[in-house]
Each structure stands twice: as structure tokens, then as C-alpha cells.
Amino acid sequence: MSRRWVKVLVITMVALAVLFTAVDRIAVHYADKEVAQLAREKYGYENTTDGYLDLSIEGFPFLTQAASGEFDHVTLNAGMFYVDTTTNAQGGYLHIDRLHLDLHDVNVGSLTARSAEANLVTGTLNLSYKELSSVVTRLAGHGSQLTVSPAPGSSGQAARVKVSGTIEGRAVDATGTLLAQGEEITLNIPGVEQANMVWQVGLPAGADFSAARSNQDGVEMSIVGHQVRLGSSRYHM
16 A cells, blocks of 8 residues: 555544544533433422533543443532422522532433433532521521531531521520431521421432531532432422
8 A cells, every 4th residue: 555545544534533523522512411401300400590500421432322322420510509498488498509410320212311320329419508597597587697607526417517696686506407318408406496497409319318517618418329210300399
């Protein structure tokens, strides 16, 4: 084979590789948008004007994964959306700062499938003390002004928080517990009229809160699940 033909062959192979990469990236962008839209519709993420939801299908080549219907790793990041109390209490909405999910070994029937299954899901959900202070103050009512801050002693699925301030001129200085269990967040504060406040977070069916801990920035809850069904949940927004 002459050098000229070798050069032509190399150029052709490079051009085909570039074309394949471009097509692959276009396809993954389309799939990202499709799955993100499903998450918006099903779980209620990004339900505020400043809310966001980003989804990314990792790995290359995407087209090979799509052909098999199996994806190694998908990530979902959402934030600034809200959930309401289970009793729909007036002013009981709670803003979620950040939700991060890592979905491993995802199996779908096709790109347009409205459900899929992940072999393993891990992630975290974060609440700020500023938002916890705001919702506790609203629910306590009666001109109250309460502040939530970290407290030592978080254990397992229960994070301990300090609540201080006033309700109707009465001083409050208590240690409360934020329990993350199933897909519910329960905040219990001794001495507050509405001591138990419960919110539900729309998680994919099979994913649950596994731990909660207070840190300097807020409360972080861990999420884990096996054989998780995406596009399906126990809680409907």
C-alpha cells in the first residue's frame, strides 16, 4: 500500500472517529434531557423559580451502552426545591438545599423508557440551618423567633440539633432530633407546640435514608438503595 493511501486511510479513520464522538455526545445530551424531564415530572425536583436539576450519564461510548440498555453510572443533582409537611400545614414547606444521587448499573429497555432499574443508588440530601430555623419559626407561630444550630451526639439515622430563641416571650433552649427514615424527615423539638414536624421527600422506590448527621453547615442525610426503580416512587408529589 502506497504512503498516499496510508495517509488517506488514517485521515478517514480520524474523521470517522470524530464523527462518532460527535454523534455519541449528541445522543447522550438527548438522553440526559429525557431522563431529567422524567425526574422533574415524577419527583417534583426543581419546583421553584430558582430550583435546578442536572443529570449526567457517564461513560464512553454512550451509544454502546444505549444499544445494550445498560449504563454504568448516572448522576443526578438537584437543589432549591421544596417539600411540604405530611399534614400540609400552612407555612410548613421546607426548602431542600442539595440532593445528590449516584445511580450504578442502570438498566433500561430503551432511550424513551419511562422507567428503569438501578442496581445500587447512593447519595446525600442537605438541609441548611438557615432553612430549618425559618420553617421552625413559621410553624411555631405566635411571634416566635427560633434559631437551629448544630448539637453534638448524632447517631445512626438521628441528627441532634439545638433550638434556641423565644416563643411569646418565653425563652426556648432545647435539643431536638432530626430523624431521617424511609423517605421521611421528622423534626422533634421538646417545648415547641408543634413538636413533631414531618416532611416526605420523593425518592425513587427502593431508596431510603440511611443516616443523618449535624455538621457546621447543616444536616446531611445519606441515601442508599438496592434494585431501585426509577420513575416509580412510594410518594407522589
